[in-house]
Amino acid sequence: MGKENREEDKVGAEDAPPQNHNGTIRPLSSLKPGEKGRVRDIPDEEILRKVLSLGIYPGDTLLVIRRKPLVVFRIGASQFSFDHRLASGIFVE
Amino acid sequence: MNSPAAGLLGPTTIEHQPPELFAGRDGILLIGSPNVGKSSLFNALTGTYVTVSNYPGTTVGISLGRMKLDFGSGKEHIKVADPPGLYSLLPLTEEERVARRAIFASNAHCILHVVDSKNLPRQLPLTLRLLEAGYPVILVLNLWDEFEELGYQLDVTALSSRLGIPVVCTVATKGIGIEELKKAIAKIFSHGKFQPKKMPWHKSLVELFDQVAGEIPEERLPAHLHARIAAILVLEGDDRLAKFLGLDPETLKKHRARARHLAAQAFSIFAPLFYKHVADNLLQGIFREPGDRKPQLRERISRALCNPLIGFPALLVVLYFGFYQFVGQFGAGTVVGWLEEDVFGAYINPFLNQVAHQTLPWEWLQKLFVGDYGVLTLGITYAIAIVLPVVFFFFLVFSMVEDSGYFPRLAMLVDKGFKRIGLNGRAVIPMVLGLGCDTMATMTTRTLETRKERFLATFLLSLAIPCSAQLGIIMALLGSRGLNVWLAYLGVILLILFVVGWVGSKILPGQAASFYMELPPLRLPKLTNVLRKSFARMRWYFAEVVPLFLAASVILWALDLSGGLAALERGMRPLMGILGLPGDAAESFLIGFFRRDFGAAGLFKLAKENPQGAMSTPQIFVASVTLTLFVPCVAQFMMMIKERGAKFAFVSLGLVTILAFATGALLNAFLTAVPIF
Numbered sequence: 001m002g003k004e005n006r007e008e009d010k011v012g013a014e015d016a017p018p019q020n021h022n023g024t025i026r027p028l029s030s031l032k033p034g035e036k037g038r039v040r041d042i043p044d045e046e047i048l049r050k051v052l053s054l055g056i057y058p059g060d061t062l063l064v065i066r067r068k069p070l071v072v073f074r075i076g077a078s079q080f081s082f083d084h085r086l087a088s089g090i091f092v093e
Numbered sequence: 094m095n096s097p098a099a100g101l102l103g104p105t106t107i108e109h110q111p112p113e114l115f116a117g118r119d120g121i122l123l124i125g126s127p128n129v130g131k132s133s134l135f136n137a138l139t140g141t142y143v144t145v146s147n148y149p150g151t152t153v154g155i156s157l158g159r160m161k162l163d164f165g166s167g168k169e170h171i172k173v174a175d176p177p178g179l180y181s182l183l184p185l186t187e188e189e190r191v192a193r194r195a196i197f198a199s200n201a202h203c204i205l206h207v208v209d210s211k212n213l214p215r216q217l218p219l220t221l222r223l224l225e226a227g228y229p230v231i232l233v234l235n236l237w238d239e240f241e242e243l244g245y246q247l248d249v250t251a252l253s254s255r256l257g258i259p260v261v262c263t264v265a266t267k268g269i270g271i272e273e274l275k276k277a278i279a280k281i282f283s284h285g286k287f288q289p290k291k292m293p294w295h296k297s298l299v300e301l302f303d304q305v306a307g308e309i310p311e312e313r314l315p316a317h318l319h320a321r322i323a324a325i326l327v328l329e330g331d332d333r334l335a336k337f338l339g340l341d342p343e344t345l346k347k348h349r350a351r352a353r354h355l356a357a358q359a360f361s362i363f364a365p366l367f368y369k370h371v372a373d374n375l376l377q378g379i380f381r382e383p384g385d386r387k388p389q390l391r392e393r394i395s396r397a398l399c400n401p402l403i404g405f406p407a408l409l410v411v412l413y414f415g416f417y418q419f420v421g422q423f424g425a426g427t428v429v430g431w432l433e434e435d436v437f438g439a440y441i442n443p444f445l446n447q448v449a450h451q452t453l454p455w456e457w458l459q460k461l462f463v464g465d466y467g468v469l470t471l472g473i474t475y476a477i478a479i480v481l482p483v484v485f486f487f488f489l490v491f492s493m494v495e496d497s498g499y500f501p502r503l504a505m506l507v508d509k510g511f512k513r514i515g516l517n518g519r520a521v522i523p524m525v526l527g528l529g530c531d532t533m534a535t536m537t538t539r540t541l542e543t544r545k546e547r548f549l550a551t552f553l554l555s556l557a558i559p560c561s562a563q564l565g566i567i568m569a570l571l572g573s574r575g576l577n578v579w580l581a582y583l584g585v586i587l588l589i590l591f592v593v594g595w596v597g598s599k600i601l602p603g604q605a606a607s608f609y610m611e612l613p614p615l616r617l618p619k620l621t622n623v624l625r626k627s628f629a630r631m632r633w634y635f636a637e638v639v640p641l642f643l644a645a646s647v648i649l650w651a652l653d654l655s656g657g658l659a660a661l662e663r664g665m666r667p668l669m670g671i672l673g674l675p676g677d678a679a680e681s682f683l684i685g686f687f688r689r690d691f692g693a694a695g696l697f698k699l700a701k702e703n704p705q706g707a708m709s710t711p712q713i714f715v716a717s718v719t720l721t722l723f724v725p726c727v728a729q730f731m732m733m734i735k736e737r738g739a740k741f742a743f744v745s746l747g748l749v750t751i752l753a754f755a756t757g758a759l760l761n762a763f764l765t766a767v768p769i770f
Contacts, residue, residue: 047607048361048362049362050185052181052366053185053365054609054611055126055218057365058366069505070509072612076214077212077243078209078211078215079395079614080609080610080611081501081612082608083517085607
C-alpha cells in the first residue's frame with residue numbers, strides 16, 4: 001500500500017552538514033523568533049525539492065516568527081509553516 | 094466529450110492521455126499558485142461563481158466558466174478553466190497534478206499566469222517555464238492594491254517588454270484591471286502561434302534535452318506538451334512523467350547522471366535555481382521590495398492565532414458560536430423546527446395529502462407520494478425541512494472561516510496531534526469539511542500527500558465524522574438530555590477517532606508526510622463571496638442529495654409495499670436488541686445507509702413521536718453513537734469507490750459496520766451495568 005510514500009522522513013542530525021567554526025550555520029528549527037537567517041544549504045534532496053517548488057531558494061533571507069508548535073517564518077511577502085522535521089533539514093546562516 | 098473536466102477529476106492515474114480541455118481552441122486557462130486570487134479572477138472574468146477561498150487546497154476540481162469577449166468585430170463567448178493552484182511544474186500534491194495535467198491537455202488560446210504581485214520574484218520562474226514550453230501566456234499581477242500599499246515598486250512596461258508578453262495589473266476582488274485584461278485576451282486571440290521562448294541553457298545541456306526529447310515516443314507525448322519541456326522535467330526527477338512517456342529507466346538514469354555532470358550538481362536542484370536566476374535577471378532594476386516594516390494589526394492577529402494559548406481558545410469560540418449556537422441551535426433547532434412543523438407539517442404536507450387522496454385512485458400509488466415513505470412527505474420533506482437548513486448554515490460558517498485564512502493556522506496548530514493518528518495538519522480541512530458533508534470531504538482528501546494519509550483520512554471520515562445534517566439532528570436529540578450526555582457522545586466519538594486513527598497509522602505502512610503550508614494573510618471575509626460560495630456548495634450538495642433522497646424514498650416505499658422492509662427490519666431486530674434499542678430503530682439504521690442524516694432524522698422522529706414508549710437516555714445515547722459510526726451514506730460510499738477504489742471502499746464498509754455495532758453493544762452493556770445517565 002505505501003509504495004508511493006516519499007522518503008522525506010529520514011532527515012535528521014546525521015544529514016547535518018559540518019558546522020563551521022563559529023557555528024553560524026544552523027538548522028532553521030533552532031532559530032528563535034525574531035532571528036533572521038539566509039538559506040544556505042538543504043542537504044536532503046527531497047526537502048530541497050519541496051522547498052524549491054514552494055518558491056523558497058538558497059540565498060533567500062527569512063525571518064522566524066514562531067518556533068512552537070511548528071516553525072513559522074516569513075520570506076518576502078509570504079509566510080510559511082514547516083514542521084520540525086522539515087525545518088531541521090534547512091540550514092541557514 | 095460533454096464534460097472535458099470530468100476525466101481530469103478522476104482517480105490519480107496519469108497512465109492515460111488526458112482529454113483536451115476545450116472543444117476547440119476557444120478557451121483560456123488560469124494558472125497560479127494557491128492564495129494569489131486565481132478563483133476571484135475567474136469569478137471576475139466569468140461572472141459565475143465558483144469556490145474562492147483563502148485556504149490552499151480547497152479547489153480540487155477544475156472549474157469551468159464562460160466569459161464574454163469583445164473582439165471588435167462583435168462579442169463572443171469563450172470558455173475559462175480554473176484548475177487548482179500549483180507552485181511549480183513538478184507537482185507535489187494531487188491537486189498540483191490535476192493542474193499540471195490541465196496545462197498539458199490545454200489547447201487553450203492562452204494561459205493566464207496569475208501571481209501575487211508582492212511575490213513576483215518567486216512566481217516568475219513558473220511564467221518562464223510556461224513561456225519556454227511555448228504556451229501563449231499573459232502575466233496577471235493580482236493583488237496589485239496590496240502591492241502598492243506595502244510600498245513595492247515595479248516597472249510594468251519594462252517587464253512586459255523583457256518577457257515579450259502582455260502584463261496586466263489587477264485587483265480581482267474589486268474588479269480592477271479586468272477590462273484591460275479582457276482586451277489583452279481578445280488581442281491574443283488574433284495573434285498567431287507562439288514560439289517557445291529560448292532560455293539561456295548551456296549548449297551541452299540543450300543537446301542533452303534534445304537527445305532525451307528524441308527518445309520520447311511521439312504517441313506518448315501529451316498533445317500540448319513540448320518535447321523539450323518533457324525532457325527537462327524527467328531529467329529533474331519526474332518519474333511519473335517518465336513512466337507515462339514510456340522512457341527506459343536505465344537510459345534515463347544515465348541521462349540524469351549526465352545532466353548532473355553538466356550542471357555540476359543534481360539537475361533537480363540546478364533547474365529551479367536556473368529559472369530563478371533568469372527571473373532575477375529579468376527583474377533587475379525594475380522591481381523593488383520595501384524595507385522592513387513594523388507588523389500591523391492584521392499581522393499581530395495572525396501571529397496570535399499561531400500561538401496555541403490563543404489559537405485553541407479561538408477555536409473553541411469559533412466552534413461554540415459558529416457551529417454550536419448558529420448551526421446547531423439556530424439552524425438545526427429554530428429553522429428546522431419552523432420549516433418542519435409550521436411549514437411542512439401544518440400546511441404543505443396536509444395539502445399534498447389531500448390532493449393525492451383526491452386525484453390518485455389507488456392507495457399504493459398515494460403511498461408512493463404521501464405515505465410514510467412518500468417521495469413528497471418523506472424525501473422532499475426531509476431534504477428541504479431538515480437537512481437543507483443545517484447544511485446551508487454549516488457551509489455559511491465554514492466559508493466565512495475559510496475565507497478569513499484561519500484554517501492554515503489551525504492546520505499548523507493541530508499538526509502534532511494529527512501526526513499521532515497518521516495524518517498531518519493538512520488533514521484538518523477534510524476533517525472539518527466532513528462535519529458539513531462527508532462526501533465532499535472525501536473528495537478533498539486527494540489534497541493529502543501520501544497514500545497512507547489519503548486512506549486513513551477517508552476511513553476516519555466514513556467512521557467517526559458525522560456530517561452536519563446528522564450532527565444537527567443528533568445535537569437536537571442529545572441536547573434535550575443534558576450536557577453530560579452530549580459531552581459523553583463527543584468523548585466517545587473522539588476516543589474512537591483517535592484510537593482507530595492511531596491503530597490505523599501503525600498498521601498502514603509509511604509515515605505522515607512532513608507538514609509544510611503557506612499561511613496566507615488573514616483577510617476579512619467578503620460577505621458576497623461567502624454567500625455566493627455557500628450557495629455554490631449548496632448547489633453541489635443539492636444536485637447530489639435530492640435525487641438520493643427521492644431514490645431512498647422510492648426504494649423504501651417498494652420495500653414497504655412488498656413486505657421486504659418488514660423482513661429486513663425483523664432481521665435487524667436482534668441486532669437492535671444487542672444495542673438495547675427498540676426494534677423500530679432498525680428502520681433508522683436501514684435508511685441511514687441512503688443518507689447518514691436521513692437515518693439520524695428517522696431516529697429523531699422516533700424519539701419525539703413515541704411518547705409512551707419514548708426512548709430512554711441510554712438508548713438515545715447508544716443509538717446516536719452507533720448511527721454516527723455506522724456506514725456512510727450511499728453518496729459517500731460512491732465517492733470512496735471513486736477516490737480510493739472499490740476494494741478499499743468495501744473493506745471500509747465492513748470494518749465500519751463491525752466497529753459501529755461493537756461499540757454500540759459495548760456501550761449498552763456498560764450503561765446497563767453502570768447506569769450513569
